[in-house]
Amino acid sequence: MDPAPKSPTASEKRRRPRLSIQAVATYLKETPIRSLATLGRSAELAANILRHTVSDTIALRLPLEEVTTQMWKLLKVTALPALLMAVPIGAEVSVQVGGIMNQVGANSLAGAASGLGVVGQGAPMAAGLLMSGAAASAIASDLGARAIREEIEAIRVMGIDPVQRLVVPRFIAMIAIAPMLCIVIVAAGVSAGLVISANVNDVVPGSFWQSFGSFATPTDLAFSVLKSVIFAALVVLIASLRGLEAKGGPKGVANAVNASVVLSVFCIFMTNLMISQLQMMFFPARLA
Numbered sequence: 001m002d003p004a005p006k007s008p009t010a011s012e013k014r015r016r017p018r019l020s021i022q023a024v025a026t027y028l029k030e031t032p033i034r035s036l037a038t039l040g041r042s043a044e045l046a047a048n049i050l051r052h053t054v055s056d057t058i059a060l061r062l063p064l065e066e067v068t069t070q071m072w073k074l075l076k077v078t079a080l081p082a083l084l085m086a087v088p089i090g091a092e093v094s095v096q097v098g099g100i101m102n103q104v105g106a107n108s109l110a111g112a113a114s115g116l117g118v119v120g121q122g123a124p125m126a127a128g129l130l131m132s133g134a135a136a137s138a139i140a141s142d143l144g145a146r147a148i149r150e151e152i153e154a155i156r157v158m159g160i161d162p163v164q165r166l167v168v169p170r171f172i173a174m175i176a177i178a179p180m181l182c183i184v185i186v187a188a189g190v191s192a193g194l195v196i197s198a199n200v201n202d203v204v205p206g207s208f209w210q211s212f213g214s215f216a217t218p219t220d221l222a223f224s225v226l227k228s229v230i231f232a233a234l235v236v237l238i239a240s241l242r243g244l245e246a247k248g249g250p251k252g253v254a255n256a257v258n259a260s261v262v263l264s265v266f267c268i269f270m271t272n273l274m275i276s277q278l279q280m281m282f283f284p285a286r287l288a
Helices: 010-015 021-058 064-104 107-148 151-157 162-199 205-215 218-244 250-282
Strands: none
Touching: 021 162, 021 218, 064 107, 064 162, 107 151, 107 162, 107 205, 107 218, 107 250, 151 162, 162 205, 162 218, 218 250
């Protein structure tokens, strides 16, 4: 029979950490200050990225070889997952909406559902989540590893701006591949929706494309591409800031990657909500 558990002594009770009112007050006081400081550093980094991008473009000093290399690296980790994500997105929209349309006898509007669902929301969100998951982790881990090896400080000592040398090529590369990912997801998602609608819901392909063209306007596609470009800029900004500020060895790199992915996803959802609201206010959905 196990002996009865011993009650803690007075000294053990004193050694246990206790959550005091002062600790809570300190946390509530310092957290907003640290958050504002992070926003300030993010704004400063964004200004530096834009300044170097514009100045290097005008002076024809962009490292095109580095930009091409970064584009290839980012495409390798996002292109195939984008295609794999697009197919179930289009199929899911067709399956969910097709059942309801069969009940009300509106199968001819299956293309409209794919147009509004895949083009308007599915494609930019899928592209943003891919960039925040795969591309952000790649950027944050690369810059974080350089930071803990003190390569960033060595670059500064040599008189080279690490933002200009390391961040700007990644920024341009991400901006360049974002529309590609969005267009790939749109094409694959709509094609999957067409296949499901034609073979499962008995929708005539001509009717599908007619309703798709009536509801999915070029404005929707333009906003979809615009969203993906804005998401790409946010992902690079957050991942670069976390990577450059990584410290504490491998654990610091892991924390930087985790923070960059989480913050990127949060910012993408909030930005998508704001842009969608502005689109509905100034460009309401209507027949083409």
